Amino acid sequence: MKFFVDTADVDDIRELNALGLVDGVTTNPSLILKSGRDIIEVTKEICGIVDGPVSAEVAATEYDQMMKEAAVLGDIADNICIKLPLTLDGLKACKSLTDAGHKTNVTLCFSANQALLAAKAGATYISPFVGRVDDIGTDGMDLIQEIRTIYDNYDFKTEILVASIRSVSHVKIAALIGADVSTIPPSTLRALVKHPLTDKGLAAFLADWEKTGQDIAG
Numbered sequence: 001m002k003f004f005v006d007t008a009d010v011d012d013i014r015e016l017n018a019l020g021l022v023d024g025v026t027t028n029p030s031l032i033l034k035s036g037r038d039i040i041e042v043t044k045e046i047c048g049i050v051d052g053p054v055s056a057e058v059a060a061t062e063y064d065q066m067m068k069e070a071a072v073l074g075d076i077a078d079n080i081c082i083k084l085p086l087t088l089d090g091l092k093a094c095k096s097l098t099d100a101g102h103k104t105n106v107t108l109c110f111s112a113n114q115a116l117l118a119a120k121a122g123a124t125y126i127s128p129f130v131g132r133v134d135d136i137g138t139d140g141m142d143l144i145q146e147i148r149t150i151y152d153n154y155d156f157k158t159e160i161l162v163a164s165i166r167s168v169s170h171v172k173i174a175a176l177i178g179a180d181v182s183t184i185p186p187s188t189l190r191a192l193v194k195h196p197l198t199d200k201g202l203a204a205f206l207a208d209w210e211k212t213g214q215d216i217a218g
């Protein structure tokens with residue numbers, strides 16, 4: 001499963017990329033707001049840090065304007081992936097952009113039928129928001145399983161990009177189901193490494209090592 005980082009914070013992206021953990025980046029209008037930066041400027045910087053796809057989202061809701069915005073965003077760098085909302089206009093723009101050779105990410109997916117539509121429109125990625133599905137009292141990971149089954153039934157090539165991840169458990173279940181990508185907030189990505197038995201075991205090894213009086217590197 002690929003790891004994308006869900007942020008427009010370039011310091012976080014640089015640090016996690018240097019660890020070899022970043023296969024791509026996803027942004028959205030809320031993350032651009034949080035960064036406090038100009039969308040073109042910050043997206044260009046992100047595209048220079050990572051080799052993989054960087055999702056940049058249109059702000060328009062109507063097809064013609066979406067296509068104008070997609071042209072501007074697509075010019076930022078070769079690794080831009082145009083992110084579009086799951087509406088009829090967004091699906092139409094997805095089809096046009098996919099046909100023109102762009103990578104596309106259809107976002108704000110909350111049902112299996114919406115994911116089916118995105119695949120038929122040729123989306124490179126579908127972004128189901130699991131945390132927000134959990135928020136309304138249903139299980140976001142059930143949605144991922146449904147989409148996996150439907151895409152496999154018909155051999156759709158659209159990749160399932162699990163979004164709105166809120167916990168390390170979301171990441172584990174996404175991997176067990178066979179999602180293609182998880183886009184993960186930096187804090188959750190860092191939390192994946194943590195285990196109390198790792199900390200306890202390391203402390204015990206260090207204490208015993210100290211008692212040997214040895215020094216490996218001299």
Ligand code: G3P
Pocket residue numbers: 006026028129131132163164165166183
């Ligand atoms: O990947 C989408 C994400 O940025 C939304 O997350 O936590 O606001 O639902 P959240």
